[in-house]
Amino acid sequence: MSSAVQAERIGFIGLGIMGQSMAGHILAAGYEVHVFSRTKEKAEALLEAGAVWHDTPASLARVCTIVITMVGYPHDVEAVYLGDDGLVPNMAPGGLVIDMTTSQPALARRIHAQAAERGIAALDAPVSGGDVGARNATLAIMVGGDEAAYLRALPLFQVMGKSIALLGGAGAGQHTKMVNQIVIAGTIVGVAEALSYGAHAGLDLEKVLGVIGGGAAGGFQLNVLGKRMSEGDFAPGFFVHHFLKDMGIAASEAEAMGLDLRGLQTALHQFGRFAEQGGRECGTQGIFTLYQQQGQGAGPSADGDE
Incomplete structure (x- = not known):
């Protein structure tokens, strides 16, 4: 040094x-x-x-x-x-x-x-x-x-x-992080919806992840957080309440730019529902439980392992 x-x-x-x-x-x-x-x-x-x-x-x-x-x-x-x-x-x-x-x-x-x-x-x-x-x-x-x-x-x-x-x-780093969070917002909701679909179809989620994680759908949200979803591990790597804060900033910035970002708004709504149901201190992968409540799937319960 x-x-x-x-x-x-x-x-x-x-x-x-x-x-x-x-x-x-x-x-x-x-x-x-x-x-x-x-x-x-x-x-x-x-x-x-x-x-x-x-x-x-x-x-x-x-x-x-x-x-x-x-x-x-x-x-x-x-x-x-x-x-x-x-x-x-x-x-x-x-x-x-x-x-x-x-x-x-x-x-x-x-x-x-x-x-x-x-x-x-x-x-x-x-x-x-x-x-x-x-x-x-x-x-x-x-x-x-x-x-x-x-x-x-x-x-x-x-x-x-x-x-x-x-x-x-100054501010360019924060704007870039908003780009990042908008990508994650749509992706994590997509992973939760997809794995909920797989669970309700009676599939073995571990095998599903092993196959699709090596293809075009692969990435951190699927391969890491999707695995945690399938295992019922909702411990925070990134808190839901912090993600809500980030999406709120992104939504406000987008509105000021005159942008209509429907995917971001959907994610913000869904995570807001999850937080209201007690998910504020969970990791973002906990959004999976919101979808699992819709039927009698094979996935983890809303209680997770918190």
Whole structure:
């Protein structure tokens, strides 16, 4: 590791299902890592491995040269970045902040502008790949912002992901993530409908997946999450309530563009129904149970294994 890289002190805020693994990869790569999370227990493994705990984002910001965030909702992002105890008011000029949360493009642009006024660079860099991608350091990372900031952050991105690109200026990363989520929205509903059909037809879903997963229908949503559906494994790799948030942002952006995206609206409706029935904390593959309620199929019950 070069002396320039060794000089970077990395902060990481948000240690959920994905954030813990992402911060762990940075720590394992030899960086000095400082962490904050609303629940300190989530940081225990990282602290045991050498990370440094901070009680507030402000405390972390004051000692770090680069800070990465992976939090929940746009209001969390806004508070962490722009609140009095947040990153932008408390970080020294020359710093770099990287929001890897899926959030609103307009908020990403606002953070970029306010950070620039204080001499701080900012990137929006949402990711795709879920718990598996975070754990295996194979995330897709979609980046918006300035090229110089991107090149500075690239060594960090490379220890967390495999498919990495600068897509444009501030907000471009978030817009690209909306493209990603619109694809997933239609695909995951299609997988749930297809496997429900197969179950109600009396087919062995494991055999079905083994055949069609190697053909044109194959992909992460079918081969990984479809397998979890067939096994009744609805534990969260990506929470339903976070997916609803993402689809809501995508729908709002699409409406502002004058687009009528029926597939996205269908997925948003179906996941909304599932959440109302108690599925908010399930993984997105839990949508399968909504379809299984329609008949006496061979698939898992709505209770799953949560």
